[in-house]
Amino acid sequence: MTIKARYIEFSEKGKVAVSSEDVSTEGLKPWEVVVRNESSLVSAGTELSRLHDVLGNGKYPMRTGYASVGRVVAKGSAVEDFKEGDRVFYAGKHASAQRFTHGQNHQWGRLYPVPEAIAVEDAPFVCLAEIAMTAPCITPLDLGDTVAVFGLGLVGNLAAQLYQIMGARVIGLDPVKKRCELARAVGLPVVVDAPPDRQIQAVKDLTGGRGAEVTVDAVGHSGVIANCVEATALYGQVALLGTPRAPHPGDLTTLLGKIHTNGLVVRGAHMWRFPAAELREAKQTVPWGYRVMFSFMESGRLNIAPLRSHFVRPDEAPRMYDGLKNDLENFWGVVFDWR
Known part of the structure; x- marks a missing residue:
């Protein structure tokens, strides 16, 4: 199967673009998955730094984002802890669908389960x-x-x-x-x-x-x-x-x-600083952290809704990044809707 996917990229320093590509579910490596995204959250500090090349080492075009929620639509033979249809959080780019390698030894290289009760516009805030x-x-x-x-x-x-x-x-x-x-x-x-x-x-x-x-x-x-x-x-x-x-x-x-x-x-x-996977020797792990944060979100102990200023289609990405840089009174928490 081939998925017609859209994605956000920094095409050059200071410029945001929305492009498209084909994402195939065939020929997956053992630890690869294909995730069809529901939503993704902008991490303003990190992403604006990359968009405007604050450190002076940017290489463009550049894909961005690391807080996505979606569903597994295909998986490789080694992926046994998730099945097709599972709802997951992962360090995915801003895209409607993408291939991703699970099972890596760091938290940006793994999938984590997302409770069904968490609203699509709130779920990616678990990253922050x-x-x-x-x-x-x-x-x-x-x-x-x-x-x-x-x-x-x-x-x-x-x-x-x-x-x-x-x-x-x-x-x-x-x-x-x-x-x-x-x-x-x-x-x-x-x-x-x-x-x-x-x-x-x-x-x-x-x-x-x-x-x-x-x-x-x-x-x-x-x-x-x-x-x-x-x-x-x-x-x-x-x-x-x-x-x-x-x-x-x-x-x-x-x-x-x-x-x-x-x-x-x-x-x-x-x-x-926390281990990316469960370890007998460690209580505080990344899976533990996501479970606790999702439980706080689901119970309302963490108040998420006021932190979201925009829930928008990806076509509005250039305006969103400009607002996050230049209009802090009106832009603060931007979530893209990929459905």
């Missing part, structure tokens, strides 16, 4: 929830601890929700008014709409001058990390949930001195 859960999973909390999350984009919002589920008092901070409104909409009671130069004092004011026991950089910016260090309480923890990408001038000695004299622990909270 699983990324966000990394920080709460690696920062031990005591009763009464305060967690300050710097940056309330989708990942920061979800991380703040998860810390609140774990019982922490959460302070969310962001200079973008709309993101603060969304944080309040999902149930975060303490949200600070302030520019970066006022955020440290805001955390101190809300904690009696002590600072937060845990601070989280959910932006991926070295200046935000510096603010986190300054806003962390004595013997506290700093979690780097975002990935720093851009150079940032600053006084590294002062920063390290603060970490040293205040006894701070800085933790790298990258999503790839």
Whole structure:
């Protein structure tokens, strides 16, 4: 069988296009599958960085996306844990159908089951929830601890929700008014709409001058990390949930001195720290993470709907990426509908 598929690509730096191709279900390798997508979520930070070649190493044309939900329509002989018709999440590109190699030794090379009860427009958000859960999973909390999350984009919002589920008092901070409104909409009671130069004092004011026991950089910016260090309480923890990408001038000695004299622990909270498959030796695995995140989504403990600004057909992709870059008050969570 041949499927007429459409896909989104970055045809050149700064340019988004929608193209088409034939995807065959014949001649699959043992671990290959063909998935017909229902929806896919834009990861704005990563994808805009690639679209505009922030790191200077982009090679175009480039296919993008890593958060897709669909159904298996064909599979190779070695794939025994999924059958045709199963609903799956995987690191698929923005496309209506594609071939994908399952069974790899990292989480972007495997399929994960998706409950039928999760709405098509919500399901791909599990990708960002699983990324966000990394920080709460690696920062031990005591009763009464305060967690300050710097940056309330989708990942920061979800991380703040998860810390609140774990019982922490959460302070969310962001200079973008709309993101603060969304944080309040999902149930975060303490949200600070302030520019970066006022955020440290805001955390101190809300904690009696002590600072937060845990601070989280959910932006991926070295200046935000510096603010986190300054806003962390004595013997506290700093979690780097975002990935720093851009150079940032600053006084590294002062920063390290603060970490040293205040006894701070800085933790790298990258999503790839968890094993991609179930292991007897590990409780926290990627399959475990997706199961927990889906259960929180299904029960309503994770509030997803306010995080979605657009659920659109792929033809609108150029407008969506432009809005995510230039209109943060109206574009924040974009899901493509491939049905």
